[in-house]
Amino acid sequence: MAMPLLQVIDQRTYFETGRGLLRAVDGVDFELHQGRTLGVVGESGCGKTVLARSIMGLLPSNTRVGEGSRIIFDGRDLGALDEKSLRALRGSEIAMIFQDPMTSLNPVLTVGKQIGETLIRHHGLSRHAARGRAVELLRDVGIPQPEVRVDQYPHQLSGGMRQRVAIAIALSCQPRLLIADEPTTALDVTVQADILDLLRRQQIERDMSMILITHDMGVVAGRSDEVAVMYAGRIVEWAETPELFRNTRMPYTAALLNSIPRVDDPPHRRIDAIAGRPPDLIHPPKGCLFAPRCGHVEQRCRRHSPPLQLASDGTHAQACWFPQSVGTTP
Amino acid sequence: MRYILRRLRRLCIVMFAVTLLTFLLVNVLPGDIAYDIAGQDASEEDVQAIREDLGLNRPVLVRYISWLSGVFVGDWGASFRTGEPVLEAITSRFPVSLELMLFAQLLALLLAVPLGVVSAYRAGSRLDRGIAAAGFAAVSMPAFMVAILLILLFSMYLSVLPATGYEPISEGLWANLRGMILPALSIALAEWTILMRTLRAEMIGVLQEDYIALARAKGMADWHILVVHALRPSSFTLITLMGLQVGNLIGGSIIIESIFGIPGVGRLLINAIYARDFIVIQGCVTFIAIAYVLANFLVDMAYALLDPRIRVSAQHG
Numbered sequence: 001m002a003m004p005l006l007q008v009i010d011q012r013t014y015f016e017t018g019r020g021l022l023r024a025v026d027g028v029d030f031e032l033h034q035g036r037t038l039g040v041v042g043e044s045g046c047g048k049t050v051l052a053r054s055i056m057g058l059l060p061s062n063t064r065v066g067e068g069s070r071i072i073f074d075g076r077d078l079g080a081l082d083e084k085s086l087r088a089l090r091g092s093e094i095a096m097i098f099q100d101p102m103t104s105l106n107p108v109l110t111v112g113k114q115i116g117e118t119l120i121r122h123h124g125l126s127r128h129a130a131r132g133r134a135v136e137l138l139r140d141v142g143i144p145q146p147e148v149r150v151d152q153y154p155h156q157l158s159g160g161m162r163q164r165v166a167i168a169i170a171l172s173c174q175p176r177l178l179i180a181d182e183p184t185t186a187l188d189v190t191v192q193a194d195i196l197d198l199l200r201r202q203q204i205e206r207d208m209s210m211i212l213i214t215h216d217m218g219v220v221a222g223r224s225d226e227v228a229v230m231y232a233g234r235i236v237e238w239a240e241t242p243e244l245f246r247n248t249r250m251p252y253t254a255a256l257l258n259s260i261p262r263v264d265d266p267p268h269r270r271i272d273a274i275a276g277r278p279p280d281l282i283h284p285p286k287g288c289l290f291a292p293r294c295g296h297v298e299q300r301c302r303r304h305s306p307p308l309q310l311a312s313d314g315t316h317a318q319a320c321w322f323p324q325s326v327g328t329t330p
Numbered sequence: 331m332r333y334i335l336r337r338l339r340r341l342c343i344v345m346f347a348v349t350l351l352t353f354l355l356v357n358v359l360p361g362d363i364a365y366d367i368a369g370q371d372a373s374e375e376d377v378q379a380i381r382e383d384l385g386l387n388r389p390v391l392v393r394y395i396s397w398l399s400g401v402f403v404g405d406w407g408a409s410f411r412t413g414e415p416v417l418e419a420i421t422s423r424f425p426v427s428l429e430l431m432l433f434a435q436l437l438a439l440l441l442a443v444p445l446g447v448v449s450a451y452r453a454g455s456r457l458d459r460g461i462a463a464a465g466f467a468a469v470s471m472p473a474f475m476v477a478i479l480l481i482l483l484f485s486m487y488l489s490v491l492p493a494t495g496y497e498p499i500s501e502g503l504w505a506n507l508r509g510m511i512l513p514a515l516s517i518a519l520a521e522w523t524i525l526m527r528t529l530r531a532e533m534i535g536v537l538q539e540d541y542i543a544l545a546r547a548k549g550m551a552d553w554h555i556l557v558v559h560a561l562r563p564s565s566f567t568l569i570t571l572m573g574l575q576v577g578n579l580i581g582g583s584i585i586i587e588s589i590f591g592i593p594g595v596g597r598l599l600i601n602a603i604y605a606r607d608f609i610v611i612q613g614c615v616t617f618i619a620i621a622y623v624l625a626n627f628l629v630d631m632a633y634a635l636l637d638p639r640i641r642v643s644a645q646h647g
Contacts, residue, residue, distance in 0.1 A: 058546050091549035098547075103540040108562045108638060117558075118548045153638040169548065 004031040005209050006055070006073050006177055012066025013047075013054045020282045021064070024050040026233035029308070034176070037203060037210040039220030039241065041256065042230035045278055048213045049099075051230070052179045055211075056096055057086050073177065092122040095170035097199075099182040101162035105154040111138070111165050112150035118172045137168040141198060160191035164198070171202060178203065179211045184219065196223055217257050221245060229253045232279050232289040235308055239316040249316065249323035252290050288321070296322055337630075341623045348619040349401075349612065353394045356608050362386075363410050363606040384410055397612065406616075407609040409602075416613035420595055424617070426496065427587065427594035430517070431579045433510050435572065437518035438525055442568075445522075446529030447556050450564075453534050465523035473582045477516035477589045484512060494591040513590040517582040521575060528571055533564040562636055569636065573629030576622050 013025040025047040032038050040048050053059055055071055057078060071078045073094065078086065098104035106114060115137055116130030125133065131150065138146035141164040154162055163183060170178055180199060184192040200223045203210045212224055220227050220241060227244045229237040229252065237250035248254045258272040276293035279285055285292065291301040300321050310317040364380040365372075381387045385396075400407060406416035445465075449458045468476070485493035491512050497505040536542065537560055545559045584596030591597075595614055602610035634640045 056547055058543060087549045087551065089549065090547055096544070096547040098540050098544055100540060104544045106541040106545070106559050106563070108636065109559070117550065117554075121549060121551075121554075155639050166544070169544070 002033065003075065005034045006032040007070070008051075008055070009068070009070040009072070010066065011051065011054055011069045011071065013050050013059065013069075014064045014066070015060070016062045016064060017282065023233050023281050023284065025054060026281075027066075028230075028233075028235055030228055030235065030238065032177070032209050032211065034209055035204075035207045036226065037200070037212055037224040039224035039227040040211060040213045040230060041215065041217055041220055041227060041253075043215055043256075043274070043278065045281075046230045047233040048215075048230055049181055050233075052096065052181050052211065052213055055177075055179060056090060056094060058090075088122070091118050091175075092173040093175055094177045094179065095173070095175035097163070097166050097170050097178070097180040097183045100186040101154075101159055101166050102186065104166055105162055107154055110151050110153055111157070115150075115165070115169050115172055118169060122173045133172070134168070137172055138165070140171070140202075141165075141168045142194075143168075159187050160195065163187060163191075163195050167195070167198065167202070171206070174206060175208060177209045177211070179213070181213045182215070183212075185215070192219075199223075216260070218260055229256065232284065233281060234289070234319065235317075236290065236320070237316075237318045238308070243315055247316065249318040250320045251294050251296050251324060254324060255293075255295075288319075296324070298322060337627055341620070341627075344623055345616065345619060349398065349616050350394060352612055352615045353397070354390065356611050357390050359606060363608070366605065367410065397609070401616065406613045409610050410607050411605055416610055419598060419610065420613055420617050423593055423595050423598050426592060427583055427596060429506075430510060430513055430583050430587065430592060430594060431576075433507075433514035434517035434521065434579060434583070435575075437514055438522040441518065441522040442525035442529060443561075446526040447533060447561065449526065449530040450533035450537060450560075451552070451556055453530070458530075461526070465526055468519045469523035471520070473516050473520045474585050474589060476519050477512070477586055480512045480516055496590075496592045509590075509592070513583075513586045513592060516586050516589075517579060520582060521578060524575070525568055525571060529564060529568050532567050533560055536560045536564045539563075565636055566633065569629055569632050573626040576625040580618055580622065 008028055008030050011025055011028040012023070015022040015024055028047075028051060030038065040051065042048050050059075054065070055073075055078075059065075065079070069079070073089070078089075081089070105111075112131050112134045115134035116125070116127065119125040119130040119133055120127065135146045135150050138149055143149050143161060143164050149157070149161075154165070157165065163186075167183075170180075178199075183199065184195050187195060196219060199210065199212070202208070210224075212220060214220060222241075224241050226238065226240050228235045229244075229250065231252050237244070237248075237253045239247070244253070245257075248257060252274075255272070255274045259274060261269075261271050274293055279289045279292070287300075287302040287304055288294070288297075288306055291297045294301065298321070304321075306319045306321045308317050308319040362377075362381075364377045364384065364386060368377045368380050378387075385393060388396075397407060404417065406420075408415050409419065445461050449461050452458050471479075481493045484491040492509055493512070496509050499506045533556075542555060542559060545555045550559070580596075583594065584599060586592070587594045587596035588600050595617065599611065599614040599618075601607075602614065
């Protein structure tokens, strides 16, 4: 197989806090090939967003990155690049979509300016040409009357429209990798599917690679090629998407799947929320970090932390001492 | 439109309160201009005659109402001493004061904006702490003291700028500005710190916003992010503050005009106070109050320029 577009090797992103070192991302490895979509799933605070920002190189000043951590994009070690080369990469080859379009667009700049400035910066377009291109991009992402919208301000657009604008910004320079961080979490349910389908369509059309970050298993189903489930800063299960849903092994993944209410559920059924809370990432407990919340916990789980193990056929990996065999019911 | 009418109504209430209050206060000031005009050797009858002549023997409220009715038709009265019409005296001196205040505000902004942006960008750094220390040192010195120090430095030791004297703009722009630099700087040095600290605080907040993270994710250069993306959303409090500071600016310029011998409204007012020239005092205070309210009105208009959200809702409303 060809070289992967993105390789993340033993990524450790820690934050210095008043209480000690917070291990937000604690040893994540994965590869992503050209034209594929990786879904990253996990509950709030599991390190999804920090992982995304680590790839973008957009981390606050109290960050400590692990010594052996490498992020290799298209053969280039991003950690070894200077800020200037990183800036040239951001927005042009790696683009990002943020969670909340209400806050991720600048309130005092027109939509056209916000799309166009990326083109001016990376492709050297003139103001006039950038505006024309912005209109085309707005049309591509399904915004009606793009010639009018291009001169409007974000507050004049609905939430779904704004997220389309954010997508247009991300697509403007034809990036090779698109990171979408919970792109639909802040939107109405009715708009969510539209936005996700738009992303998937654009990804296939442009042959981009995409990292789709979400807490919702339903989002990645059918819209990703492979899924990595994160818990407490680590990947605890990885598989091709159909395989993961067919053959869930990690109790945490199973619990995530069970926590989705289904249309065919009897009325008033209690949702199977995952009991307990995620562990303290500053003083993590010994052993498997999910052990305190796991329904299948055994002695060994509390003593030793399970490594992420790739199954012999290479299509499924899990970090669990007692992986569940078949099906989604633990 | 309704908004402007509401503002005008407020202006009227403020004006009424301010003028009545000054009228009463000036009235209880000790001293009587009639004695000054009459001279030392005048008899009590002469003084009484002058009083009657000027209308000073009437009750305060009657005098106030007659003055107020004059104001509405543009008759602000005439100086008791020189006979110069008050409105003319003010409008002929006002451009000088306005130039001084605008120049001072411009200098204050030239200091506050770049230093505020740098402080926010490098918050907590040595540079930030250094700027803060310089700022607090400047703000804790009263403007008249700064003025004296500046005169010492630039006029006495370096001899590069004049200590006093005002050249009208007809003598050439540079000749005019030369005389204004030290007075304006004296006022600006007392004003810039508050503007700088406000901008810094607000900008630190703005730099945490998602849209700044997005701008960085777009690969924008830091200076571009600071100037294009962060400065405008960070300026709202700064603008409010500039409106409120017009009061300080006027107060500062009254003192500074006297120190540097600049023939503005401030000096007119000070001289009128020394001479108990009530009608001139009254005119100056009224004029300053109108200027203050108008300046704040302009500040509100400036919001709309900075923030498109206000602009659009104003169109609908």
